[in-house]
Amino acid sequence: MFLGIFFSSEAQVRDTIRIPEIPGYKTLKYDPHIHTVFSDGTVWPTVRVHEAWREGLDAISITDHIEYRPFRNDVISDHNRAYEIAKPLADQMDIILIHGTEITRGMPPGHFNAIFLEDANPVDEEDWRDALRAAKEQDAFIFWNHPGWARQQPDTTLWWDEHTWLLENGMLHGIEVVNGGSYYPEAHMWCIEKNLTMIGTTDVHGPINLDYDIHGGERRPMTLVFAKDRSAEGIREALFAGRTAVYFEDRLVAPEWILEALFEEMLQVRSVTRHRGSYSIMLFNPTDIPMQISKARGNEPGFEFFRTTTVPAGGYRSVPVYIDNAADYDQIELKLIIDNFMVEPDKGLPVTMTFVPDNL
Template sequence: MYRKSLLVSAAAVAALVTVASAHERAVEFPDAEDGRVILAADLHTHSVFSDGEVWPSIRVKEAQRDGLEMLAVTEHLEHQPHKADIPHPDRNRSYEVARQTLESSGEEGLSLINGAEITRGQPYGHINAVFLQDANALLTEDAEDALAAANAQGAFVFVNHPNWIPQMPDGIARLSDVHKRLIEDGLIQGIEVVNGTLDGHSEHALQLALEYGLTVLGTSDIHGLVDWTHEAGHGGHRPMTLILADGRTPEAMKAALFAGDTVAWAYDDLLGKPENVEAVVRTCLHLETEGYPDDTSVLPVDIVNACPLDFTLRNRSEETFQNASDTIHVERNDRFTAQVRMGGEKPVVALSFDVLNAEIGYREPLTLTLETGVPQGDGE
């Protein structure tokens, strides 16, 4: 009886492994057309050194499994619920523990950066500072002294979850007058439009980013386990920021963050400034065709998706499809073959789409045109 149950569980484990490998966990994007690289970053995470539930080593191991290129350790400075067990007099300690884990792993490819969450009531709310040298310098009475200390260290600073219901009961993201002044003074450079822990998806925050010239961020704000919260390894991924960088170094990624070259990614949604979202989508999607079949001008065209997210497209072209409605779904790392009614054997196929899962403004999808030449037959 015991032996039999062992056999059953071995089979069950084998099945699980097959399912897991069918959904590659580590995210990877092709390089952009302009030569930049698209790198995955999570700049908002917690461990037991603030109100998280895991030791910092787990944060590093998760990030390596998820294929992240950058991970920030951002404990709450002021909110320390585990203080009785972990006194935490040195606020860099969580980062140092994580760094030891990274170094002893011997793996390359993940940049670990020190950070902190300045945790205040309104009008400041919660503000993250990353690329810190010394988080202890941010333990100040006055929130603005903490922001000044962060900026003095060259930190990148962003407003967290601006639509958090305890601070915004109507769920609409807003910046306080104090935020606006700090942005104007160059002390805040970014804003979260997606926060994975508070289930925050904010088109209002995207609108604020566009209006105030802030860098768009998606973060997990993970406290528990990425696997449990975001189905990592089973087709899901944590919300994160895609950074369009000139290289894979932390310096190049930091420069891209300050330049605002980012896209937030959560579920299949991409949110960001129009040029950045378009750069990512053009990296992901392209058309392929082998030419007109005999006796018809209905052209088979593959819409190829080279990225680890599904796309939902609405056809805006003059041409319609013989085999599908105007709304089509192109699965991750897959392709959809549209039979395009070309109305004649034209040498180029150009298809215009609303990319329904890509937001470039307040409730505004990206529209773009993909095109490719049509190989000509031998004229027989």
């Protein structure tokens, strides 16, 4: 009979995802798109809280479809029920549960999540404009889901007039740049051009371990939220301010200033050792995101070093750098690209790594 703080007597190990903070903000891990048996998911709402706790998340939203509930003959409830079931356990386990729902229409305009709702029932409107207005009236944060889903946008990922209407009427605040295993480069560019918040989600329907090798260390896609404090209100303020990064498959998608701030905390030069004309630079990465680095254009012709390298998560990499006339330099600057920190589709973050040669 299941009682107790964790509602279960199973062994529980919580993943610690090492991602640094950036100055002034806490880094919260949030998955804002999740389903349960209260729409077309296949697990009970409490499972989502357990999964979130194990995987090191700070916050989740259960966003069951308003319009699509294939189990409705067996699972009978209104649109708030999954939230109500999960809330006590989330409180016990210190997971921030943010109430949400998915508005599920054909294209245009497609599917949208509305989060920070008080009551999901008023969103059950026949006309999609009315549904989204009902969410807006509750001051919801609204984002467009999987804009490149092949079923709705079979060959190209298009922005429709309906999305312009939503944007102009304050009913579109973000877009999923990543949904499950899909990254949408068009959505990435729209977020940059239209100043929309970048969102990453799982849209998970089944038990999460069927989709991701959690035991083996694989992590779900998620939205990193850079919040003033660890609370629902902190997340809300950060989402409306656009302070997010999408973390998926060892990559980050975010506004450039955020990637720069993270980079500052991530790559460390631990030592510099001289061997005649060359230097061994010992790099360390204290985080759980490997750093994939390539040489940028514009380096000094007399510096020879790797074309590409990787500093593994939580690990070290020694790279040799050959310098002509090292004695001429007080400080060596290497121009690099962090390939897995995406400032645009196919464009990594340009950075400079600096070290002081030992010129004795």
